[in-house]
Amino acid sequence: MPTPTRGPRLGGSPAHERLMLANLATSLFKHGRITTTETKAKRLRPLAEQLITKAKRGDLHARRQALSVVRDKDVVFALFDQIAPRFSNRQGGYTRIVKTGPRKGDAAPMAIIELVEELEVAAPKAPRAADRKAAKADSIAVLAGDEAEATPVAAAEAAGEDAAEAKAADQADAAKDEETKA
Incomplete structure (x- = not known):
């Protein structure tokens, strides 16, 4: 288990960070790609991947756990019925972080976090x-x-x-x- 961060968490209390990450995860699953700061994207990645792994399980307990984080029922439905089946053959690494330039106002380093598109590519078979x-x-x-x-x-x-x-x-x-x- 990773060591928890100490001190202020993303500029607020632990409860504020938890809610902020839940909102970021909701937006990520709704749109497939969001632009945010690098720090928030790095903190969002483990949460989003855990939620996708729970969605791949697909049972009622996993759905309730996802609903405790993502409060939007439509997004949870899309997570379980559309997003999770796309990653059925993948064991992890469901998200990608791409760094972009600094933000114009305060020069904060920005990044795009997106769901990795799973391409169905058939491996060439060796002839028997x-x-x-x-x-x-x-x-x-x-x-x-x-x-x-x-x-x-x-x-x-x-x-x-x-x-x-x-x-x-x-x-x-x-x-x-x-x-x-x-």
Whole structure:
């Protein structure tokens, strides 16, 4: 557990800091991104990440704990039903702090704290040994001129056509064959 801060907390009492961070968290979950001072953003990050982790649990107790911090029921609903599912595969690091320039009036260092957008990127799969052997056999058949043994996708790739178009054409041919059999 981190050591608690001593002395004045963000320019006020502990209760004032708790309420200020709750309001910042509400705004962050409502808008997805807020601009604040670097100090407030650094103090908000652990609270926001704890709330997202509770929202990922999704049970009634976690919802009540989130409601004790974020007083807006609509924001808590969005947190549990929209924000938490986005981070279901992520173990932490739900927020990002980007430092911006100083504030014009008092030159306070400013920062943007935002929810990290989770991109669904499929990792490229390594071809299995059977797939590699089939591809090799297809390419050998196409090079040997025996296109009857080669799949249409391999023949199209050898001819320089788009593999997706060849695959779609192959599926259409298979569908026609099934219709004629029926």
